[in-house]
Amino acid sequence: MPAWTKDSLSEPWPRNHNIRLAAPDVYDAAVEADGRNVLERHRPLGVVDQYGEKNRKAGTNGVYEPDGGGEEPRANGHVERREDVSSNWRERLQAGTSCVSVRDVKKSSPDYKILHPMNHAFARYVLPVAESEIKEQDWPGKEKDGKTYKAEASDECTERGADKENVDEKKGDDDQRKQSEGPELPEEQRAFLDQLLAEMHMVESFKNNPAEPKDDLKSLDSDALQQLESRLSIDDQSTPDSWIPRSSGLLRLTGKHPLNAEANLFELFRAGLITPTKLHYVRNHASVPQLSWETHRLSVFSEPEGLISIPKDWTMDELASGDYKIIEIPVTFGCDGNRRKEMNMVKKTSAFNFSGASVSTCLWRGVLVRDILLASGLQDQPDEERWYLNFEGADEPSEGAYATSIPLMHAMNPANDVMLVFGQNGRVLHPDHGYPLRIIIPGYVGGRQVKWLRKLWVTKEPNRSHYHIWDNRVVPSFIESRDHPLAGPFFHHESTACNEQALQSVIVKPEHGERISLAEKGSLDGTYTVEGYAFNGGGDRIDRVELSLDGGKTWLWCIRRFTDAPLRNGEKYWAWIFWRCEVKVRELVDAQEIIVRAQDCKKNYQPEHMTWNMMGMMNNCWYRVRPKIVQDPNTSFPAVEFQQPVAPGNDEGGWMEPPKDEQEDTESKSDDLKTFSLEEIAKHNNQDDAWIILDNKVYDVTSVLGWHPGGANAILPYAGKATVDVTNEYKGIHDAYANGKKDECLIGKLSEDGVKAMQDDAVRAAKELAKVKEERKGMALQPDVFTQAKLVKRSEVSPDTRLYTFKLPNKSDGSHGVLGLPIGRHVQISVHFKDQAVLRSYTPTRPMLPSEEDGTFDLLVKTYYPSEGAPFPPGGTLSNYLDCMDDGEEIDIRGPIGGITYNGSGDFDIEGKHYHFDKVNLVAGGSGLTPHWQFIHAVLSDPNDKTCISLLDSNKSFDDILLREELQKYADENPDRFKLCHVLSIEPKDKNFKYIIGRLNKDIMREHFHPAGDAVGTLLCGPPGLIEKGALPGLQELGFKEGESVFGY
């Protein structure tokens, strides 16, 4: 019965079996027989069997002599000296110091079969020497090279032996020198030899990694930017993951939500042997659970009860307290769907396109699960039973909790380093990687590394949850769908489960589309370094990586590079290696393919061919990159261009082509379908009525939302939207079954105009985004990501209005952040609610000009408190949120938002068109003043700007007027350029204050505004009632035209 305590976990070897143990003196005899002391280290100390006494008696000095003789007369009548017999015959033979006879060997080589017939049932006795070895010694009188040696005294024989020793020593030195210096080796080979020897010595020098973390976990401050993306992507804003910073370096493979993503293969490799957290591949089945270190609990128990005697809910602090040994080690794991995109090119599997980049390596920090189970009173597992360790995450995928199990024995073996981790690359776990707690089973596939771990329990049966059975399996190729009659048994079959990772190697460089110019004379003679990664399961070392340029007939040796301290527990290598191999450009040009394969320490190779399986799991066949000669479009000279098997992410391309049936499918039967315009489709954009466009066809997917395995949130962002991307994303994920279901939802096709508009829009949007991003490099406000800003100060401007000061993150060079908001534009603020982000646009009141940038910005916000009597009783969501924030809390900002930009001197860009106004009227209501304030400030701060402004600022009461004193000051100082008039509903107490009582109307505007005419424009910002009822109708009557001389912010 295995007991889990340290002393008894590994029972003393050997256990109960029929093999007999040899007595100590038999070991001694074996030493002699072998001529070396090789058995010593295998000898179990103090083990004496029934033969021990007898045999000890039989020989002296540890020599075993089966027939009981101690000293035996020599053939020549002398008694053989003890030292001769016991002396090491193999050494003597090798050294040539004295000649060794068959007798010497035989006498020193017992026939163990006589002693232990059971142990040698099939064995034959073998004398451990070759006859030629005996004969070819320099026996006295032997003829050599046609000369006869005269019989020599044994002393002389020894002398000659001594000479020979010297000669041998010299030869050995030379050999080594030859090996390392190799004067006669060609230069290239010598260089290779140097690398090989360096690699050899490096591997030999590996010490066991004690895995002690060097320091405490670090905070997520700005120096973490190399590791972590701090900004939020707009792609996540309408999903429950809106709060998770994700790098744009991750290529999304399954649309916006849930996140399934990998880095570009080359970028992943370039980032180094330890993958920065932000580039670690992500496999999520649902929204990321919103957990916190302080409140999260890990429930440890057993089913049935009693296998664990102290079931308990563990806090994170308890786990990470240091009461249990904390280790930190580099571990590589990949999705079992790594390289599935290649398989999808042969025939679509049921899953999406992970290329060879869905594998990563981080430094994972945590406690051994074994220690926590022992502390929880894990009982001894009876020998004949199989117990399992189950894990469950806190996410909520469509098919129930994500749970799985592994054999308990595996987790309890300390050599396997199965850990509960709470640290990743020196910081707490990233939310996409399981914050605050996940299991890491080194050597296992990603599918078993359960994230957001909330339950850990011991059972006598393997896990039966949906994801344990129906995911992470390699079923036989003839099971093409879950409808196959044998699918059930195979998905339940223990041997189809993916646990240990498969031996894998991938060529990263040349990357997809890389070109080597052949324009230069001699370029074919240049060298190129092919590079890539390789990893394995079970902690088995990658012993060899080989490259073939002739279809696998011959193989080149690649030099390996390991992580720091890669060796654990004496023999385990949990992390990947990088490899490289230098080849001539000419060889690449001549090659049909560049092929890589790895060999593990069991001398297993990767298979040559892929075996398709319906889930697209564990593809580890030879990785092939193809060169082809092209004309370089930049230089018109010839170049060799490389194609990886598949292009990164969901991009099309690569030398593998999608299956024919998939290409044809898009063209099928669309003639008789009803046609819909984009405007019509846009109306069907919600949970109760959702239409999507795939391949220019229109699908009513409302009925799918309720059962969709990817969750309703995966589809909803595309409902009513015309986006070309969704088609690629859909195709990457779905199999024939899903396509069948999709066909049931087909209701029509997109009109030709719609198709063109959608395609044009996609091209325009991509170009626009790239341009804006280029222009805004180094600024905090970016169009596609949200930047974090920290509340550092708040002041009460009035009972319901606050001035909030936020600090921007510093730039990567340490200098203060720059908002970079053009005059007239807004900042989009995002705060995160459980289901999605809440977004509102505000215009900061500072900084407005580049000279005012100091790394902070001010928001002047009026709080619309909840009030039962108010027109909108819940009050303003964001204004109340802001009002409740504590200093140090953060919001996210994006921008610039809005279609009006003021470029100075009366020049405006409005919705992409240029306008010039010499005179500008402004209608403001409440906090709608802020964009106008920006404009006023810009004009009046520039003495050369002669634009004349007239502002009608409409508020309920005197106290509601924002920036009252500042406005008045500007009006007083610039009477020619700035006219100000307040319109109030409630009479102010201050009788000196200039105002108009009433509601904004045509007459007020006629009296105060510049009349309509050439180069006179009016800008509006305020509540809908003021703009639509008060301002617009009056302005129209006064001769202003919407879209020409009237524009709303």
Ligand code: HEM
């Ligand atoms: C007619 C519309 C759709 C149907 C009938 C449908 C059906 C399905 C089915 C059957 C699966 C399970 C595939 C499997 O695991 O074998 C699935 C998964 C999924 N679908 Fe859809 N789907 C539709 C539209 C979409 C769209 C528009 C998206 C967004 C791009 C999407 C995103 C996903 C995601 C993310 C998964 C989960 C992938 C995973 O985690 O393995 N689906 N869908």
